[in-house]
Amino acid sequence: MALMGTSDPTGEAETSQEKPFVLRALQIALVVSLYWITSISMVFLNKYLLDSPSLRLDTPIFVTFYQCLVTVLLCKGLSALATCCPGTVDFPALHLDLKVARSVLPLSAVFIGMITFNNLCLKYVGVAFYNVGRSLTTVFNVLLSYLLLKQTTSFYALLTCSVIIGGFWLGVDQEGAEGTLSWTGTLFGVLASLCVSLNAIYTKKVLPAVDGSIWRLTFYNNVNACVLFLPLLLVLGELRALFSFPQLGSAHFWGMMTLGGLFGFAIGYVTGLQIKFTSPLTHNVSGTAKACAQTVLAVLYYEEAKSFLWWTSNMMVLGGSSAYTWVRGREMKKMQEEPHPRESEKSNMEV
Numbered sequence: 147m148a149l150m151g152t153s154d155p156t157g158e159a160e161t162s163q164e165k166p167f168v169l170r171a172l173q174i175a176l177v178v179s180l181y182w183i184t185s186i187s188m189v190f191l192n193k194y195l196l197d198s199p200s201l202r203l204d205t206p207i208f209v210t211f212y213q214c215l216v217t218v219l220l221c222k223g224l225s226a227l228a229t230c231c232p233g234t235v236d237f238p239a240l241h242l243d244l245k246v247a248r249s250v251l252p253l254s255a256v257f258i259g260m261i262t263f264n265n266l267c268l269k270y271v272g273v274a275f276y277n278v279g280r281s282l283t284t285v286f287n288v289l290l291s292y293l294l295l296k297q298t299t300s301f302y303a304l305l306t307c308s309v310i311i312g313g314f315w316l317g318v319d320q321e322g323a324e325g326t327l328s329w330t331g332t333l334f335g336v337l338a339s340l341c342v343s344l345n346a347i348y349t350k351k352v353l354p355a356v357d358g359s360i361w362r363l364t365f366y367n368n369v370n371a372c373v374l375f376l377p378l379l380l381v382l383g384e385l386r387a388l389f390s391f392p393q394l395g396s397a398h399f400w401g402m403m404t405l406g407g408l409f410g411f412a413i414g415y416v417t418g419l420q421i422k423f424t425s426p427l428t429h430n431v432s433g434t435a436k437a438c439a440q441t442v443l444a445v446l447y448y449e450e451a452k453s454f455l456w457w458t459s460n461m462m463v464l465g466g467s468s469a470y471t472w473v474r475g476r477e478m479k480k481m482q483e484e485p486h487p488r489e490s491e492k493s494n495m496e497v
Contacts, residue, residue, distance in 0.1 A: 177423045181416045182436045188409035189273060189440060190447075195406055196269040201399070203391060205384040209403070210265050211375040214368040216407025221365040238359050247366055249355040254370035256344045261371070263338035270331025271321075273444035274452070277437040278317035279335030281463040284310055284470050286343035294347060300477060306470040313462025320456040364414060430471040434464050 194201065195209050203209075225240040264280070271279050285307045291297040299307075321327035349363070356362035379385050393399045421429045441460055445452055 174423050177416070177420050178432050181420045181432065182439065184409060184412050184416050185433075185436055186440050186443065188406070188413055189268065189276065190444075191402065191406050191409060192265060192268055193273050195402060196265055201393070203393075203399075205388050205391075206265050206269050207262065207375060207378050207382060208384045208388055209406070210262050211372060211379065212403050213407040213410045214261070214371040214375065216404060217368045217411045218365065218372060220408070220411045221361065221368070225365075238357075238361050240362065240365050242369065246355055247370060250352055250363065250366040251370055253345070253348045253352045253363075254367050254374070256341055256348055257367045258371050258374055260338060260341035260345050263334045263341055267331050267334040267338050270328040270334065272326065272448065272450070274441050274448070274450060275317065275321055275326070275331075276335075276444075277441055278314060278459060278463050279332055280338050280342075281310055281314050281317075281467070282336055282339040283342045284467055286340050287346065290343050290347060300473065302473045303470055303477070306466045306473060309462055309466030309469065313459045313464075313466060316455060316462065317459035320453060320459055324453070324456070360414070360418065427471060427475045431468060434468045434471070438464050 192209070195203065196206055221237075221240055224235055224237040228235050228237040229239055267279050268276055288299045288303065288307055292299065318327060318332060321332075353360075353363060356366060388394065417429070420432060424432070438460070444450075
């Protein structure tokens with residue numbers, strides 16, 4: 147055994163190093179695949195629930211409300227499981243505190259706008275155009291960061307934003323040329339992008355109220371959403387439309403509705419999982435690649451014929467988004483590597 151150990155000293159080391167790398171690569175591949183499958187499935191399922199000719203259910207607010215309700219029940223269920231059986235799941239204890247709910251309420255209003263406008267955009271536009279219709283999130287991030295946080299953006303980052311805006315307008319133009327453009331859906335897409343940006347900014351401010359726990363914030367956001375959706379359901383007449391829905395007693399309908407809620411809950415989990423096993427930068431790149439695959443799948447599934455310029459608009463949006471992520475990643479890395487002014491001044495004084 148000693149001879150075997152000394153004759154090839156690098157053999158075992160290479161094996162020990164190679165095995166963790168292979169396992170890690172497999173974990174990353176599984177996590178990224180899980181993110182892609184969950185995200186793409188959720189979009190196609192929501193499209194079915196919101197705008198299926200066979201379903202003919204015109205209650206987008208109720209669909210969104212039900213998905214929030216499923217999320218609340220799942221959060222409470224996992225919290226109870228973590229309390230009763232410690233070690234089975236890692237989930238925080240959840241107890242509804244009205245004071246915390248009120249402090250989260252401003253963010254919940256933005257959250258409601260985000261999920262509602264997302265679903266309304268998907269209702270009125272095709273899955274293939276859905277990514278372009280909501281592509282201005284990065285642009286709003288830059289704009290709101292300057293207006294609300296007084297943070298400036300570099301020239302190269304602004305250049306990538308101009309590519310995204312150009313791709314958005316080209317996509318709108320091409321949808322119009324093909325006769326499939328919905329200005330209503332496009333407007334909802336722009337509003338959804340705005341709310342996504344606002345949600346990201348205000349989440350950081352509200353997190354201390356829930357002890358920095360994303361799951362507690364998810365719970366309170368969805369509880370507030372369920373309460374605020376109820377008057378909307380009455381005012382918009384969706385409860386009346388739901389009671390006259392022919393498939394209201396169908397197990398298939400409620401199964402699809404519940405599955406949509408499960409996907410809505412799961413996307414938050416797998417997003418966090420992907421960031422944990424990779425990085426925020428890799429997550430953004432993966433999201434861009436997923437959007438590209440989703441667009442191709444939608445065109446194939448719905449048997450649509452798209453022009454060269456339509457595909458160009460998609461490539462501009464995806465390319466601009468990827469370039470922005472790359473530019474911002476390099477800028478943040480450069481800022482971390484540069485010494486702070488005070489430290490450099492101190493070292494100069496010592497010299």
